[in-house]
Every structure is written in structure tokens, then in C-alpha cells.
Amino acid sequence: MLLEFEGSNNEPAKLSELEINIFILEIFLAGSETTTSSIEWAFSELLHNPETMVKDTNLVGYFIPKNTQVFVNVWAIGREEECWEEPLCFKPERFLGSKIEYNGQHFEFIPFGAGRRICPDLPLGHRMMHFALGSLLHEFDWEYDFSTNPNPIDTNDKIGLVV
Template identity: 40%
Template sequence: MNFNAIGNAIFSKDIVNPQLNNGTEFFTSTAQTLELVTKSNVADYFPWLRWLDPQGMKKKMKQLMRRMIGFSSALVKERILDRKNGKRNEKKDFLDVMLDFQGNQLDGESANLSERNISIGIQELLQAATDTSTSTIEWAMTELLRNPEVMRKVEAELNQVVGLKKVEEGDIRNLPYLQAVVKETLRLHPAVPLLVPRSVREDTEFMGYSIPKNTQIFVNVWAIARDPASWDDPLTFKPERFLSSDVDYKGQHFQFLPFGAGRRMCVGLPFAQNMLHCTIASLIHSFEWSLEDGITPDKINVEERLGLTLRKADPLKVVLKLRSMQENVAKM
């Protein structure tokens, strides 16, 4: 769903088809890439070993990147051929804008936006927008199943506000408890726990530390959001903490920065905000959720698998039953 949502923004079409393996292969490659990025590489500590690539990490990364760029490149080539044949979209999508921008002047110089540049940029967008959102949705449902009372409160709010219809984007503003659940999920399980690395532009003194120019900096937002100096009972999933608070994730409150802050904060925040709320609300409103036989809320595994993104070590396994509108009426 996330993949097709961003795919429609870029290509004006669904790009994952149950009958085809391309989308699944891309998603799998994305997860492997994000995990590989954060693995310890001997060649980083002993540069003279880089040519040897003793762990084969460079070779693996090249293979994964070639596969992912090939996926986006095929879609770009398809659009270029359509345009040559006079076939154009009524409404421009992201790819149309990029192709129209080719050869334009930028500050007096050609933008020099090649077909390969466009393919790489699109691959990065697909990669950034899919794994992060799906991981957060999985964590949200995990925490709701671990905390049945919180789940019941969300269900009650949805039944009162949404009622018999499907969840729509306009409903989200009237669902404050759901918003608090999303915030609490992002606090305990930030999608990118160390954010995107920063680079120091000049020699800097900060809080008694000397940081040389070009040092790579990681901001540990996972630890910041669990700091007892800023949060009461920080390890407990408690959405109520946000109901009477103006703390938000838009970069103005430094104790809560799942999307970063400043000019380099996540450009996908509006997309993620809509997708997370609408998806989680729809999943809860449309389905009855239960655990496998023998599994109780306190036995759900919440171990994390560290990579560039924060995934569950073991995927969440649940039993879903489609909920009828009559059942929603009965709960109202």
C-alpha cells in the first residue's frame, strides 16, 4: 500500500502487482540495503583493506543498488517512450516534472539532470518512503495489541467519529487519541533511530567537545525520546502523555525528533503523517485483531533489529477478521 501510494505520486500508477515479483523484489532489496548500511565494516577501520573488501560488503551493496536502480530506471524509460509517442498525463506527476526540468537553466547553468540522475533520485524516494512507514505501522499495531485498553479507546473514538463509513483523511483532525497513539509510537520506535548522518562543515566546539571539520555526526533520537530527564515513565507506552501536551514531531521540540529538525529534516513528513494516521485508523476500524493461540499481550516480542531503520526482530503475527458495519454500530 505504501509502495503504491508513493508510486502514484511519482508514476501515476500502482507499481506493485500481486501477479508480478518486481515490487516485492524491490522491497526486499530495500530492507537488505538499510540493514547492510549499518553493519560494521572492517575496511572502515583499516582503509588499506578497502580494495580487498574482506567481508564482501561493497560487492553486496553494488548488487542491491543495481537491482533497485534497474527497477526505477525501467519505469523512467517507459515514460520517456510514452512521451515520444505523444502520450502524456493530464496531470503532471513527479516524474513528469523531472523530465520537463531536463536541460533547464539553474542559476545560469544547465541543470544537467540525466536519465540516470532521475532514476537514482526516484529510487531514493521509493526507498525512504516505504520501509519507514511500514515499520512504524507494524510497531503501532504491536503496541496496541500489547495494550488492549489503549486499543479499546482508539476503537471507541473511531466508532464515535467515523461511524459506519470508511476512514477518510478529513477524519484525522477529529481523532486526538489516535494522533496521540501515533506520536507515542514514533517516540518509542522512531523509524530512523539515528536520523540521516550529518557532516560538520567547520571545526566546532560544542558542550566541551572538539569536533573536527568533516566529522560524521549521528543524532540518537531513539535515546533522546527515552530520556527520563524529558519524559515521565519513558519506557511505558502511554499515549495520554500527548493529550495535554503541545509537544509535536515537527522539529520544534528537541526531546522528540523522529523526523529530525531544521532545513535537513525529513521532506516526507506530510506524506508520512497522512499515511500513518489513515492506515492505522483503517486497520483498526475495519478489522478485529487477535493474537495467535497461546500468545498473550505480555508475550509479544518487541525486540528490535537495528539497521538504518528500526524494524521488529520478529514480524508481528496476528489473526484478522473483517469487521461488519453492524459490529461497529453495536459498539457505538
């Protein structure tokens, strides 16, 4: 679509090559900025409520004591007979039927747009956010240093616009 603005034959260009490059760059930056902002917001909430990172928890009926290292057995999940038809056969297409729908019908994804104007990288952004947040939480001990700034983190919403 942007190439139509470049002009053809003797017609003058409606947009310069620099302007087209700027538009393309903005598309990439907009996609990465939303993931970064979401991770920053998640960390501000976790630092505001640090006890949630270090307490005992109960997950699907299993008691998990604090300081427990949890590993997901992906090998076993991929071979679960109750979930997959012919689990020992190589069928990568079985993963195409995800239960998460990114078509703009679920309100939790509305910030990513809806219908024809939905963000094309929504599935990637969703996965990257979980991967980055999980990796950072796993590798580092996070805490807020009240000695340098005794005021708690301001997590009040503010009206803003992202274009």
C-alpha cells in the first residue's frame, strides 16, 4: 500500500522514500513499545506487591512451597494421550488449533485492535511478554529499595494516547 504513494512513471511521488521508511520504522517500534510497556507495568505491580513473588502457592490443586523451582515437562505434555490424538506420532499441525482467539472478540485483547485493523503481531507479542517476564523473574531477585526513594511506586492510571 505504501508503494502506491511513491508514484509511478511520470507521476510525482506523494511520499518520499524517507517518509515511507519512517512509516515502516514506526510500525516496528509501535509493536515493540507495547510489549516493553506491559513488562514495565507488570514489574511495577510486582515490586508494589513483593510478597506475591515469594510466598507459598496452590496451583491446580498442587501445593508449591516458596523457593521451589518449577519445571514444565514439555516432553510429557506433548505425549499426553488424553490431550492429543496419536501423541507419539510427529504431527506439528496438532498445535495449530489454539484455544486463544486473537480475532478481536475477547475484551482482554481489545487494546490490540479488532477486525481488519487488529495488530498483526498480537500472537507474537502475547508469547514474548510471557517469555520475557518469566525469564526476568526466574533469573533475578527483584526488590524495591525504599532507602533511596521512600515513596511507593505510583501505579495510578493516567490518560494517554498511542498512535
